[in-house]
Structure formats: C-alpha cells, structure tokens
Amino acid sequence: MRFRRPHPGSLVAVAIVALLAAGFFALLRAGGHEASFLSIGPYLLRLLLFSLAQAGLSMVLSLALGSALALALARRNFPGKDILLSALGTTMIMPAIVAVFAVFTVYGRNGWLAEILKALGWPGDINIFGYPGILIAHVFLNAPFVAKIILDALHLIPAEQWRLASALGFSSGQIFRHLDWPVFRAELPGLASLVFLLCFKSFAIVLALGGGPSRATLEVAIYEALKVDLDFARAAWIALIQVAICLTATLALHGVLARPPVATTSRTTISRPDAPNPPLMILDGFVLTAGLLFIAPLALSIFTGLGHITAVLDEDLLFALLTSLAIAAMASTLACSLALALGAAVRTHRVGFGSPRWAAVFDLIPNALLAVPPFALTAGLFLLIRPFVDSAVGGLILLPVVNGLGALPFAYRYVAPRLLLAEERYGRLSSSLGLTGLTRAQIVDWPLLRRPLGSAFALAAALSFGDFGIIALFGGPELRTLPYLLYERLGAYRFEEASAIGLLILFVAFMLAHMSGRWSHAPD
C-alpha cells in the first residue's frame, strides 16, 4: 500500500485539537476530584441565567437598533453619510475595554449625562453597574456592526428589482415585504447567533461593568476561579459547560454562514422608490437622531484623550505599546499560517481527493474555536509549561498562541475562499502545465492571496492588539499590554490617562483595520 504524506493542514488540525485537549486535561487534573458538577450546580445555574439574560437582551436591543439604522441609512442620503458609515465600521474593531471607558465617561457617576442632569437640577445618582452598563456597552459595540452588515446586504438587492418595484407601483409596505424582508430573513439568524455568542462570552465589559460576582458571565467566572480562588476544577467545569453551549451556537452559526451569498448585479442601485414617503421620512429621521444620540457621545468621549496624550508618554506606555505590537504580530502570523494550512486542506480534500465531508471537517475547525473559552485553555496550558517558565514568560508565550487561535476564524474567512478561487480558476491549467508545490504557490496562489492575506494579518493584529482577555491573568508590573494599562488606570480612577491610552489603542486598531479593509477591496 502506498503511503500518502499527511497534508500540512491535517497536521495543523491535529495540533489544534491536541492543544485544546492538553489544556483541558491539565486543568481537570490540577483540580483533582474535589469539585463536581453537582457541587457547583446552584452557582452555575445563577451564572447561566445571568449570562443568557444579558446576552439575550443585548442581542435583541442590538438587532433592533441595528436593523432600524440599516433601513434608515438605506433609504436616506445626506451630507456626511460616508463619514457616518466609516464610523459604524470603526465600532466593529473597537476593543471592549475602550468601550468600557466610553460608557464610564458618558454614563458614569461623574459622566457627561450626570453633569447634564445635575445642571438641570436632578438630585439623583446614576448607577450604571449591572445590566444598564453591560447593555449600553454591548449595544454600542454590536448595533453599528449589525447595521453595517444589513446595509451591505441591502445594497446587494439587484437594481432590476428596485426598477420592478417602481414599475409595479409597490407601496412602502410592499417594498419592505418583497425586497427588504428577504434580506433581513437571510441575515438576522446569523447575526443573532453571532451577537448572542459574543455577548455570552463577553469578558472585559462584564468584569468592569458587572458590579460584583453576582453579575458574571461564564467567562468572568472562569477568570475569577483561576485568578482569585485558584479553584482549577471549578474553572474546568464552567469551561466545559461554556464549550457545550458555545459549540451548539457556533454550529448553528456555521450553517448560516455557509449559505450561498445573495445574488449580485453589476448595475448600480437606483434610489429607493419608498424614499419620498412622508411617514417613513419622519420615522427615519427619528431613528437616525436616536441612533446618533446614543452612539455619537460614546464615540466622541474617546477623543477626550487627545488633550492628555503627553501626560501618559512614559516608559510604561512605551513598554506596553511594544509588548502589544509584538504579541499582535506573533498572533496574526500564527492565525494566518493556520488559516493557510486549513484552507489548503479544505481545497485539497474538496477538489483533489473529492471528499467534501473531510473538507467540511477542516472548514468547521476555525469556527469551532469561537466556542473555546480562552481563560480555561490558557490556564490549562500554563499548568503544563509552569515547571519550565515563570508567569511573565508564560504570558508572553501563551498570549500570541491564544490570541492567534482567537483570530483564526476571522483570518480563515479571508484566506480560504481565495484558495478555492485559485483552484477553480487555474487548477486544471496548473495540472496541465505541471505546476506543483512552491512554483504553483508562487505563480497561481500568491497573486490571488497576497491581498486577502495582508488583510487577514492586519485584522488579526487589530483584534489581538486591542484584546483585554487573558492578559488579565498574566498582567502585572513585569508584563503589561496597552489594554491592561488602560484597565489599571481605570481601576485607579485615573480617567484622563485612561482616555489617552484608549485613544491610542483605538488609533492603532483603526489603522490596522483600515489597512485590512483597503487590501481586501484592492484588485488582484
């Protein structure tokens, strides 16, 4: 029997599964048999109820505001619309810890709203801890994202269908029913699953705005079990529950994301026939004003940092900036390499070996990683390497690995379709010309891949750069990233310095995301 050399993608898949298994095994082993699922049952139930409730509410509010904004923006043209759309795109990459700062600045006890209310003579006190703060931060981050995705999908409605609607004399209601609603029906399930998953796994926002252990997500509870109580078994059990729930949601999401794209047309979209409808003009005006009143102060609050930049320019900041950049570079290199290997495995199995089932398995791995709680994985892996390294070095090793795995689903979505496209366009030609290996990669794949790869690298770097996740486990005087520095300043109520650091984080993340966007839209 002829031995077939394993595909690099297969090795990567095995390595990822082995890494996850090793991490969880180490965590369970360290915990011994003291804690069981039953012993933490009531606590777990409380956590679950809170996690589900806040994620469900955040999802409903984000979808409601995002959908209304998308429709209003689709119907209306006004000066500055392009700038507004760019701003909506920015919140998609805004680090959660920066959003936390924005919520404190606008809605905090001494925030802008409190100042206005005081000036108006209101004697009360604003308390944003708990549901209000969490929901505001989640909706602030997710509603613009929802609006952008739906708006992009609405723009894909073929111009011919708008002309038909116009020629057939559709009313506003009929336009919504026959043109808008099919788009909503296609987009909302995927968006709902994604927003729910992101809010369910939310860490930085719930940690900072939850207001106490009674209001924790599973992710925060894992962190507290590891960092505060050193209860590894409890962390492992909570992590396993989270994996089960998130994996179910991720599988549902995978099905939705795998659906074929909406039909496109090369013709330009004509103006919508329902735009001149007076009641809709009033409704859209209300939605846009309400949306702006909610989003704009939060976004603008970050720019208060401009005046305090010089106050934070010290060694700590430089060290944190360099650490963040180094970790982001390593994480995105890892994410892109893994995405390439898995994408190539999908292509080989689907086209080369004609086994779509195996291709589907490789295709599922990046999305399945969305279900893995980074704290539990990190803690497990740290237990394995602890005999050989100290905490700071362990952090420097594990941060790029876990951030890279976290960015893999996003990098994969840029890279994998292009690998398949290269095969569809030039696969047969390459075979007939005898192009293989590195020569084929250089001539056939690289011209199609270099821009999406650059795009994936920049996006992965942006996500890792602004991440305030497992750095919370390792952070301290010896290891600081910029988001950790921001968290420290917020904890010490040094809001002016926090604003400057937040602005710096947002600026770098935005530049990286901007590069990602430019490369992804550049011609091959």
Next chain:
Amino acid sequence: MLLIDQCRLTWPDFSADYSLKVEDGALCALIGSSGGGKTTLLHLIAGFETPQSGTLTFRGSDLLPLQPSQRPVAIVFQDHNLFPHLSVARNVALGLRPSLRLEKAEWALVSEMLEAVGLTGYDHRKPGEMSGGQRQRVALARAMVSKRPIILLDEPFSSLDPQLRRSMIQLVDELRKRQSITVIMSIHTPEEVADVAEQMVLIDHGRVIQAGSPPEVLRTFHSRSSTAPDLPV
C-alpha cells in the same frame, strides 16, 4: 403611437438624445453595440430616467410627468425579474395587484397567462427551481397579465441558448399579435428578430442612427461593423 422627440439625457461620462416613432402594435427591435444607449432608451420610456428636455407621448398623452407604475408600460429585464421568495403564480400576480389580494377571476387570469407561456402546472414552484428560460417566461407572463399596451424587453433572452432564444422570440411575437400590444425589445443578435420585427432601430453613442425596416437597418449595421478598425496583430 409612441413618440419620443429630442429627449436629452446627460451624465458626466455619457449623453443621449433620442427621437423615435413606434407604431401601435409593432414589434420594434433596438440594435447596436454594447454601451450604445439601448437600455437607456428603454429606461427613459419606462420612467427610470428623466430627460432634461424633449417630449415623450403615447397616443397623444404626455408620459413624462407619470411615475413608472402609472405609465402604460411593463418591462422584462435580462435577469433578476422574479422575487425568489414568491411562487411563480404570485410573481405573475404582482403584475395585476402588488398587494397580491386577487379575486378568483384574477387568479384564473394568472393561470391562463401561465398556460399561454407554456408553464401550466408551475404555479407553486419557486423561481430557484426553474431554468433560465422558464424564469423569463414567468417574467413575460407577468408583463402580459398587466394588460399594459407597451412591453419593454431589455435583452431578455441573452443568457439563453440560440434555439431557446428563437422559440422565446416566436412566443413574444404570438402573444403580441394575440393581445395587440406594442413590443420594444433590445437585442444583441438582430438576425433573430429580422423575420418578426416590423421596425428596427440602430442606436449608437446615445443617438438613433437609423430607424426603418429590418433589412435596410441590418445593412447599415453590418456595414458599420465591417468598417470598424482592425485590431492590431
């Protein structure tokens, strides 16, 4: 009669100026190179484009102040004619009432029209379950059921194979004669309509170069094509 008189449209990169007469009940074929302005002329008649100057009348009535849905015009595009979430019958029914609240007699009319285009029994199918030719027949049925006196066809059969294209043109011709409607059709392969069209119009650079009987317009079309500069070798 449809009368287009010096209708002028201008964009930064293209301008058009149309003058044309189309007799009632005629099949008028618009021919010419891609990007020459055939679709723009159809959009002008349908009301998707508004001219800066000129007049557009049908049987003496001014069409320019009318919205697309108020014009005596139905249109079939090359693609994206059907709403994918609606059944075939409901797609056709949109031509009668956009609210889809039809009387029994109106549903019977829908079935009758589907029968006329050779799609009996396809009422409950979704567009995604049909071939390209069948989908265009559905679009044609919707245009016909609306009983508008003018039907505009914007390269409706370009994506079909030549044999199917010819049979669709025959179908259009039969339906037009049966219902006494005017058909204005843009087409890439003029020979295929030469037998059935009463009028052929050559359009280039946004202008009507020639309008007349198919043989004479085809001669001009071919002579212009043959005098086109050769590509460098």
